[in-house]
Amino acid sequence: MSRRVSPGLRSGSLPLLVALMTLLAGLALAGLSGIQSLAAGWSQAARSAATIEIPTDIPNAPDRTDALVHALKALDGVTNIQKLSTDKVQDLLAPWLGQPVGSHKGLPGLSLPQVLIVAHAPGTDLTATVHDALPEAIVQEDLQWGQRLERLGTSLTGCAWLAVILIAAIVILSIGITVRRSVAAQKRAVDIVHSLGAADLTISSHIAGRAALLSFLGGIAGLILLTPLTTSLATTLSPFAHQSALPATFPTTLDGWWTTLSILPSSLLKELGALPLIAACLGWLTAQGVVLVWLRRLP
Template sequence: MSRRVSPGLRSGSLPLLVALMTLLAGLALAGLTGIQALAEGWSRAAHSAATIEIPTDIPNASDRTNALIQALKAMNGVTNIQKLSTDKVQELLSPWLGQPVGSHKGLPGLSLPEVLIVAHTPGTDLTTTVHDTLPEAVLQEDLQWGQRLERLGTSLTGCAWLAVTLIAAIAALSIGMTVRRSVAAQKRAVEIVHALGAADLTISSHIAGRAALLSFLGGIAGLVLLTPLTTSLATTLSPFAHQSALPTAFPTTLDGWWTTLRILPSSLLKELGALPFIAACLGWLTAQGVVLVWLRRLP
């Protein structure tokens, strides 16, 4: 029976289908991990920093700026103050303003502010001190951007998991159609074996086992196809890992691939490693259900 009932499951359609679905699910998870890594890095930095812009065209700008710096240093919770001069701000903005880097010639009609970067402990409120000392100054807490990025990360997380759920649903539907066509092609053989007394569960379990095996192999193939993409993601994320031994170019050797992949979050590696097993379980459950329903319709 096994040679006659399930030859259709030995074709390349089912493994190829699962490989493509695994590739799509892995892409969604890898993209999600990259976005979360960037958002978390920004969020950690934003929780303890603020930017203060001070116009340079106000009366006594230099003295009032120094007074603000002294007031901030006297605050509990302020850990560091970095002052960026107008020349430094101009240098940082030169790619957008069209000013050559290193040139100290001002742009006509453009007055750039001085900028203070204030590092502080979480929960420190600088608003009152800044507004009382220098009302013209503009205070921007980086925490606001961190909260926005956190909300963005949460939204993208939901979208990624929705995409994975839809991929799983499409995979189950496609596997079910493939298994049903395979069983229908062997209808006469199944009817004979069924009439001889073979239990429905025995027949369905045999076919489901083949479907699970082919789905697992398809999942492995999908991970192999996904390897260059995850390696590229790891190379892109390497500057954020703060490890000097990390490669900065795309690896071309097996050792280079392994070294690069090690910087990926362990949660992502576990999720990717679980995809073939999830595909196998999905294939087994789908095949069981489809075959049992089909057998119950036999006269």
């Protein structure tokens, strides 16, 4: 008669629900990994550079700028100095300020600064040297932007993990409702097995095993649905990962998919691979709890 209990878990919708939840969780984890990788790269790059803006309308600006460059080169920790002329700054700002008309160099009524980009070792302080040579100059350490990116990455990480937790809660709720309805629909069969001496744990384990299997299959289906999306994400992120050998378009062969997916962080691949197992564990635990509570309420 115990075999009559297993059909009671009529949960054709359970694998579909778990597949959709796995898809959402995978998207959250993929987005989280992408944000962390980009933020880490930007933060690392920002730790070793500073931007110095020098007004061009100050007295003896060229000579004082050259003196500042020599002073910076004499500092320990400064590795490179790149000088951007006002014309170069104008070209960089052209999308926002517009292009000058005719042969005029510069925009009417606007004085653009000369910019120095100084690469230096972490911890090198340029402020005192710059202000001694050019008090009018403005020093902007890119490290500040790196710290802001870190805070942004931390907040987005928290949001992504919150989304994963909410998805897990929805999975537990969906499995619980499905198992309860299925068991309630087979109340007579469960009553018969229970009255014949079957232990509560035996009945709940039988149903929980079925729920775990269906949840695992739903997780596998979710990963299959997630594959094109993660492949597209990997293709998009490949320039940032400096993988020039990767195809610039969406791969159409199995080898192309595998090569593209190989640039994803190993931690992300492990997390995605663990999703079906996590779904199976949630299904087993939820079904066990729901069935045991339901059986204990029987007269």
